[in-house]
Amino acid sequence: MKKLGGVIAVLVLAAVAAVGLVSCGSSNSSTGGGGEGKEGGILNATYKSFPDYMDPQLSYTAEGWTAMGEVYIPLLTYKHAEGAEGSEVVPGLAKEMPKITNGGKTYTLFLRPGLKYSNGKPVKASDFTYAVERAFKVNSGGSVFYTGIAGAEKFAETKSGGIPGIKTNDKTGEVKIELTKPRGTFTNELALMFVAPVPQGTPNEDLSANPPPGTGPYMIKNVHPGNGWEYERNPYWAKDNSKAMPEYPTGIIDGAKVTVVRNDETQVNDIEQGKYDWMQNPPPASRYSQVKEKYEGSQFTVEPTISTYYFWMNTTAAPFDDVKVRQAVNYAVDPSALERIYSGQIKAAHQILPEGMPGHKPFDLYPHNMAKAKEMLEEANPSDMDITVWTDNESPNKEAGEYYEGVLKELGFNTKLKVINADNYFTVIGNRSTPDLDTGWSDWFEDYPHPNDFFQPLLAGESILQTNNGNFAQIDEPSLNQEISTLGEEQLGPEQEKKYAELDKKYMELAPWAPYGQRTLDTFVSSNINLDNIIYNPTFFQYLTSFEFNE
Amino acid sequence: MAIDPQPEAAIPAGGPGAGPAAPEQEGKDRSDYSPWRLAFNRFLRNRVAVAFLVLFFLIVVFLLAAPLWAHHVAHTGPNQTHTVEKLHVGGEVREVVTVEGKPIGPQWLEADGKFFLGADSRLGRDEMVRLMYGGRISLFIGIVSGLITTTLAVILGLLAGYYRGWVDTVIARTLDVLWSLPVLLFGIALGVSLAVGGLKIGPLELSGGSVWVPIFVISIFTIPYVARPIRGEVLALSEKEFVEAAIAQGAGPGRVMFAEILPNLASTIIVFFTLNIANNMLFEAALSFLGAGVQPPNSSWGTMISIGVELLTTQPLLAIVPGVMIMLTVLSLNIVGDGLRDALDPRSKVRLGARTGVAEIEGASV
Numbered sequence: 001m002k003k004l005g006g007v008i009a010v011l012v013l014a015a016v017a018a019v020g021l022v023s024c025g026s027s028n029s030s031t032g033g034g035g036e037g038k039e040g041g042i043l044n045a046t047y048k049s050f051p052d053y054m055d056p057q058l059s060y061t062a063e064g065w066t067a068m069g070e071v072y073i074p075l076l077t078y079k080h081a082e083g084a085e086g087s088e089v090v091p092g093l094a095k096e097m098p099k100i101t102n103g104g105k106t107y108t109l110f111l112r113p114g115l116k117y118s119n120g121k122p123v124k125a126s127d128f129t130y131a132v133e134r135a136f137k138v139n140s141g142g143s144v145f146y147t148g149i150a151g152a153e154k155f156a157e158t159k160s161g162g163i164p165g166i167k168t169n170d171k172t173g174e175v176k177i178e179l180t181k182p183r184g185t186f187t188n189e190l191a192l193m194f195v196a197p198v199p200q201g202t203p204n205e206d207l208s209a210n211p212p213p214g215t216g217p218y219m220i221k222n223v224h225p226g227n228g229w230e231y232e233r234n235p236y237w238a239k240d241n242s243k244a245m246p247e248y249p250t251g252i253i254d255g256a257k258v259t260v261v262r263n264d265e266t267q268v269n270d271i272e273q274g275k276y277d278w279m280q281n282p283p284p285a286s287r288y289s290q291v292k293e294k295y296e297g298s299q300f301t302v303e304p305t306i307s308t309y310y311f312w313m314n315t316t317a318a319p320f321d322d323v324k325v326r327q328a329v330n331y332a333v334d335p336s337a338l339e340r341i342y343s344g345q346i347k348a349a350h351q352i353l354p355e356g357m358p359g360h361k362p363f364d365l366y367p368h369n370m371a372k373a374k375e376m377l378e379e380a381n382p383s384d385m386d387i388t389v390w391t392d393n394e395s396p397n398k399e400a401g402e403y404y405e406g407v408l409k410e411l412g413f414n415t416k417l418k419v420i421n422a423d424n425y426f427t428v429i430g431n432r433s434t435p436d437l438d439t440g441w442s443d444w445f446e447d448y449p450h451p452n453d454f455f456q457p458l459l460a461g462e463s464i465l466q467t468n469n470g471n472f473a474q475i476d477e478p479s480l481n482q483e484i485s486t487l488g489e490e491q492l493g494p495e496q497e498k499k500y501a502e503l504d505k506k507y508m509e510l511a512p513w514a515p516y517g518q519r520t521l522d523t524f525v526s527s528n529i530n531l532d533n534i535i536y537n538p539t540f541f542q543y544l545t546s547f548e549f550n551e
Numbered sequence: 552m553a554i555d556p557q558p559e560a561a562i563p564a565g566g567p568g569a570g571p572a573a574p575e576q577e578g579k580d581r582s583d584y585s586p587w588r589l590a591f592n593r594f595l596r597n598r599v600a601v602a603f604l605v606l607f608f609l610i611v612v613f614l615l616a617a618p619l620w621a622h623h624v625a626h627t628g629p630n631q632t633h634t635v636e637k638l639h640v641g642g643e644v645r646e647v648v649t650v651e652g653k654p655i656g657p658q659w660l661e662a663d664g665k666f667f668l669g670a671d672s673r674l675g676r677d678e679m680v681r682l683m684y685g686g687r688i689s690l691f692i693g694i695v696s697g698l699i700t701t702t703l704a705v706i707l708g709l710l711a712g713y714y715r716g717w718v719d720t721v722i723a724r725t726l727d728v729l730w731s732l733p734v735l736l737f738g739i740a741l742g743v744s745l746a747v748g749g750l751k752i753g754p755l756e757l758s759g760g761s762v763w764v765p766i767f768v769i770s771i772f773t774i775p776y777v778a779r780p781i782r783g784e785v786l787a788l789s790e791k792e793f794v795e796a797a798i799a800q801g802a803g804p805g806r807v808m809f810a811e812i813l814p815n816l817a818s819t820i821i822v823f824f825t826l827n828i829a830n831n832m833l834f835e836a837a838l839s840f841l842g843a844g845v846q847p848p849n850s851s852w853g854t855m856i857s858i859g860v861e862l863l864t865t866q867p868l869l870a871i872v873p874g875v876m877i878m879l880t881v882l883s884l885n886i887v888g889d890g891l892r893d894a895l896d897p898r899s900k901v902r903l904g905a906r907t908g909v910a911e912i913e914g915a916s917v
Contacts, residue, residue: 287652341674344651395861
């Protein structure tokens with residue numbers, strides 16, 4: 001998963017210990033958590049940007065996953081709850097959790113009977129195969145999660161001949177998936193929207209302007225790309241799907257209208273005046289304190305995330321090919337300064353695994369000490385002191401980049417700051433042919449609550465790609481690569497968590513990153529909305545089914 | 552297009568204010584003065600222009616004093632961050648940036664000049680120091696791009712106006728195309744793309760983030776606004792007897808253009824250059840405000856307004872002060888430019904174009 005703020009970014013947030021957060025509205029009632037408000041009504045929502053795609057197989061951003069979370073349900077999904085409870089994978093369209101056999105290589109699931117799409121077509125087991133194949137055919141960024149299915153790698157190249165590792169039976173609803181080797185994260189990956197079933201015959205192209213039918217309680221209508229879209233109730237939900245999956249919430253509001261408003265200052269004003277009921281993105285940093293002070297508890301709440309914000313250093317080229325230089329930078333970066341730059345929306349940390357992620361064990365190998373940093377750099381005496389520092393142009397990441405550039409300059413480097421438009425920042429720094437990729441800013445939000453998600457895509461040698469590279473530090477340490485690979489094949493348990501904690505420390509000793517903290521995000525609604533009832537899920541954020549108007 | 556046979560803007564040979572086109576209004580003894588002296592005297596009599604020239608001079612002195620203020624008073628550089636630092640003011644401890652990210656407000660002289668105008672943002676940089684250094688960058692861009700624009704515009708105007716025919720057609724239509732582009736939008740697009748990858752055309756190489764990128768963008772897009780009126784004036788001058796006389800004496804095109812016509816353009820060029828600096832500073836501010844001009848961590852008055860706007864409701868001075876500085880500088884340059892025009896060529900109708908804010912010559916066919 002991804003980075004917040006970039007086009008390819010997806011936040012899949014996890015709630016750090018939902019301590020203190022009351023999930024008044026967990027999904028017990030038939031409507032999905034009705035509180036003291038009223039049934040019905042049309043929610044007026046605003047997003048700062050239009051999602052990357054309005055297509056379940058393609059979307060890989062926070063906006064997209066929030067927008068489609070209640071429209072497309074995968075075979076497995078996440079519990080409609082907050083915090084750690086919301087990170088629990090539960091059956092979605094499948095009757096029950098998969099039966100894992102053959103040493104962790106075979107997953108067997110059964111589709112619930114009687115399910116229908118919003119166009120009235122029945123849902124078939126083979127639609128799952130169609131969805132996986134469609135993800136490959138449309139070159140989805142999420143297709144990489146499924147290359148471990150037998151025959152999928154070949155299918156990814158040829159885009160024809162089917163994926164022999166998926167066998168389905170439409171009569172019984174059976175879905176059997178064969179993997180080439182055990183994959184401890186595969187249950188989580190079955191709960192991603194990339195493989196949410198869509199009707200067979202759905203065109204293998206970007207359908208953002210006219211999204212395909214889904215199975216959730218709401219359906220998307222009247223999409224105006226770039227400007228907004230609407231939700232209506234899925235007519236087949238009440239009749240069929242809610243009976244087939246009664247534990248899944250039906251939703252309280254009748255629908256919603258989403259308008260893209262690109263100025264977040266305007267969004268805040270509009271929420272205050274009741275023009276909109278909810279803004280999907282957080283208020284701008286400049287208004288954060290004011291909004292928090294005035295509305296916290298009534299219309300505003302801070303939401304924890306499972307994320308790590310960090311500065312990466314290219315370990316393959318001078319001066320950052322020297323571990324001492326990287327360690328010196330870690331001593332020089334002051335997470336408490338970055339806390340201020342993020343207006344208090346960063347909780348300082350100096351390690352890879354964030355709080356709330358299994359395997360997280362707090363430590364700080366590099367407490368801020370500029371004098372020591374300078375001393376270490378002097379000892380290292382790097383031959384090349386000319387470096388380029390990269391960041392995107394979205395506040396406060398831009399300011400974080402400026403701060404970092406200032407720190408490096410203070411250390412004695414000759415720095416050049418490159419500020420790239422957030423829309424293509426990760427594309428630029430993910431392309432290894434981009435010149436002067438020395439060091440820069442990045443963030444990472446979990447795809448799913450498994451520590452492997454913070455190592456495999458970001459720090460494993462095999463993740464160094466020519467384009468769409470996620471291992472910006474380009475670190476390729478064979479012994480640690482092996483550990484990642486071995487741990488990735490195992491189902492997560494206390495023993496594995498301990499090993500991931502050790503892995504965290506081993507990587508920080510090599511210091512490919514200078515991590516500085518974990519982000520919080522927010523929910524901000526108008527006075528018309530029952531804030532207490534909104535469920536903030538680690539993966540899908542605010543669930544549409546949990547919105548409720550006050551009486 | 553038709554060429555006006557008697558353009559009012561035409562300036563006779565001999566320099567500004569000279570010849571029959573510039574009647575002696577200064578008294579009979581003034582005939583002993585050089586045209587430049589006469590122009591200088593006329594400028595001095597324009598009290599408003601002189602006052603604004605003094606104001607511009609003071610602004611320049613203020614900007615040149617940036618290193619002194621930074622070193623001896625503020626004790627910090629323009630890009631130096633002080634996010635976690637604290638100020639001790641009369642026994643009171645004040646955070647430069649609070650944990651909530653609120654920067655400190657103006658301290659005036661309470662902290663011995665440190666953070667005189669407060670901190671600029673959550674990065675805790677000294678606003679006063681950035682204002683002084685940012686102004687240097689803004690003025691530098693204005694002057695250098697003004698020089699480039701004027702130089703290129705004069706060359707193109709001379710070539711088009713003197714040679715006419717296909718040379719004129721090619722140059723004039725190219726300028727028309729450039730003129731027809733939505734300047735700000737195109738400037739933003741070019742500025743943003745160059746800010747990422749820089750520019751390399753033959754020996755010309757600009758790295759992204761360099762102040763030469765906005766200079767390049769501004770220079771290119773403002774050429775038509777100067778070249779077209781210059782061309783019109785050259786068209787008129789090339790009909791004059793002194794040009795015909797030079798040609799009759801065997802002068803080649805180069806000599807005619809640069810030795811005969813160019814000196815007669817001097818007053819116009821000076822006026823255009825002055826007004827062009829002001830216009831280019833506004834263009835730079837707009838580009839920087841929109842993120843396509845001066846790149847972080849460097850500041851210009853445009854980028855400072857852009858940062859200040861975020862805090863407009865709580866710390867309005869962060870946007871207002873650089874805004875006022877731009878206004879004063881541009882106003883003084885415009886009024887000085889107008890004063891120069893009046894002094895150098897009292898009969899000319901060089902005026903500020905309503906559309907562009909750039910000088911145009913009324914009556915010159917273009």
